[in-house]
């Protein structure tokens with residue numbers, strides 16, 4: 001692992017048990033995040049993005065069928081830690097998660113300042129005054145007036161509540177912050193404000209981010225790297241500039257062609273068809289049914305092929321590269 005690598009995920013699986021069978025929400029996912037890097041995990045609804053975040057952060061529902069793989073945070077092998085050690089040393093300490101719609105999950109009867117310092121009070125046992133002094137710092141960082149520390153969530157707009165949730169994630173100075181659709185419930189202007197805060201945080205704090213989104217426009221704002229998910233797998237992971245300029249996987253190409261753009265002569269082309277069910281995904285390439293480039297070999301499950309230095313594509317078209 002290069003010393004710039006903060007997180008390395010190898011062959012991560014998260015399968016759920018349901019009455020209808022096993023749902024393979026995360027099905028053999030590998031990627032890495034460097035220090036001070038933002039990786040965007042992009043993909044359509046239901047492809048397994050939130051499940052990936054939950055598996056990394058060990059926020060798991062009860063109906064787990066399988067969770068496996070290797071996750072290294074710095075020198076720490078996370079999957080080998082007991083729940084107790086994980087909670088004490090990693091969760092909210094080195095790695096924080098801003099869950100989807102978490103701005104609506106703030107406790108309505110507790111002042112936001114008290115909520116923001118809770119990780120410090122509970123995990124670090126900081127006295128109240130010291131913790132509140134840190135809250136002032138993080139409020140300034142995320143652009144919320146410190147007058148708001150004494151307010152209740154209902155007194156804040158959606159955008160301000162989202163910043164408060166971000167402040168809560170940052171209060172312990174984690175090395176990695178995972179953000180699951182942090183702007184999807186907000187209007188366009190408020191979304192832009194949050195994205196600007198994230199860009200500034202990345203610049204000023206040196207924190208690494210995993211930003212989960214279904215929205216190509218949002219992803220292009222912050223991304224250094226992009227991992228595109230499809231039906232529980234990562235089909236392409238590459239530098240953001242490469243991904244947006246010259247996407248390699250046929251799904252990446254079709255996704256980019258489906259996005260409306262200013263100054264674009266061609267009309268956006270929606271991708272025909274539907275992703276397969278994760279209950280019983282096809283044994284070959286999961287995108288084959290929708291892929292205009294499919295050929296005989298796509299009936300077999302493709303490996304992830306290396307294409308240049310830090311790019312990998314799960315598609316037989318690239319089988320000439322080094323297999324892994």
Ligand SMILES: Nc1ncnc2c1ncn2[C@@H]1O[C@H](COP(=O)(O)OP(=O)(O)OP(=O)(O)O)[C@@H](O)[C@H]1O
Pocket residue numbers: 016017018023025043044045046047048049050051052061063214278
């Ligand atoms: N606890 C659970 N039990 C069974 N199936 C689940 C559970 N949680 C999620 N799923 C299923 O796992 C698959 C992946 O869901 P997940 O929420 O991770 O996707 P997503 O890409 O984050 O989508 P969205 O953006 O809509 O949340 C979906 O088919 C979903 O229905």
